[in-house]
Amino acid sequence: MNIILLGAPGAGKGTQAELICTHLSIPTISTGNIIRAALKSGTEMGLKAKSFMDEGKLVPDEVVIGIIKERLAEDDCANGFVLDGFPRTIPQAEALDAMGVVIDKVIDIEVPDENIVARMSGRRVCEKCGASYHLVYKKPENDGICNLCAGTLVQRKDDHPDTVMARLDVYHKETEPLKDYYSKQGKLAIVEGQEEIAETSALVLKEIEA
Numbered sequence: 001m002n003i004i005l006l007g008a009p010g011a012g013k014g015t016q017a018e019l020i021c022t023h024l025s026i027p028t029i030s031t032g033n034i035i036r037a038a039l040k041s042g043t044e045m046g047l048k049a050k051s052f053m054d055e056g057k058l059v060p061d062e063v064v065i066g067i068i069k070e071r072l073a074e075d076d077c078a079n080g081f082v083l084d085g086f087p088r089t090i091p092q093a094e095a096l097d098a099m100g101v102v103i104d105k106v107i108d109i110e111v112p113d114e115n116i117v118a119r120m121s122g123r124r125v126c127e128k129c130g131a132s133y134h135l136v137y138k139k140p141e142n143d144g145i146c147n148l149c150a151g152t153l154v155q156r157k158d159d160h161p162d163t164v165m166a167r168l169d170v171y172h173k174e175t176e177p178l179k180d181y182y183s184k185q186g187k188l189a190i191v192e193g194q195e196e197i198a199e200t201s202a203l204v205l206k207e208i209e210a
């Protein structure tokens with residue numbers, strides 16, 4: 001099954017993507033994680049993306065489309081995948097269609113803007129493997145340490161409140177029109193993000209099994 005997770009930054013896409021990939025045994029592909037890994041290893045693409053990312057702006061379409069094209073060609077995507085953070089613009093969605101990638105379902109996790117900033121301030125990510133946590137909603141077993149790889153948990157620079165506001169603005173202008181795009185293709189399912197992660201997960205799994 002080929003799935004896209006849509007939603008504002010901080011809506012919980014990453015956490016729900018992890019759940020779906022465990023449930024269906026398919027990989028999660030997060031363009032944000034791929035770009036952060038490229039930045040960490042100092043590749044040209046990573047360095048180019050840095051200024052856009054730090055300001056809460058989108059990395060140019062041609063860069064992320066190239067990333068996705070390469071990643072989807074890998075063997076582990078043959079039985080399906082979950083896209084987390086791609087597409088984020090109409091041209092990205094059109095590029096996916098042009099590649100002949102058939103998307104089965106698009107799940108949009110809706111969280112009101114006023115809840116997003118509060119959620120993002122508590123978000124922490126593992127600097128080693130990229131797993132995400134939350135100081136209130138998804139605590140690690142040991143403070144500041146990743147459950148999966150024992151890496152150190154840090155706050156992403158682009159999760160600071162000013163950048164979050166910029167990212168929300170970009171989300172409404174550039175990404176939200178994708179709801180209409182996929183609704184017209186009859187693929188859109190909307191899930192209201194719940195206070196408890198497990199409650200949102202139950203709604204997401206219901207949509208996948210529908």
Ligand code: AMP
Binds near residue numbers: 032057061086
């Ligand atoms: P994320 O981890 O998905 O929130 O992505 C972090 C940042 O990476 C975004 O704010 C963008 O700067 C960049 N990025 C990730 N995915 C995309 C995409 N599909 N299109 C453009 N920029 C992206």
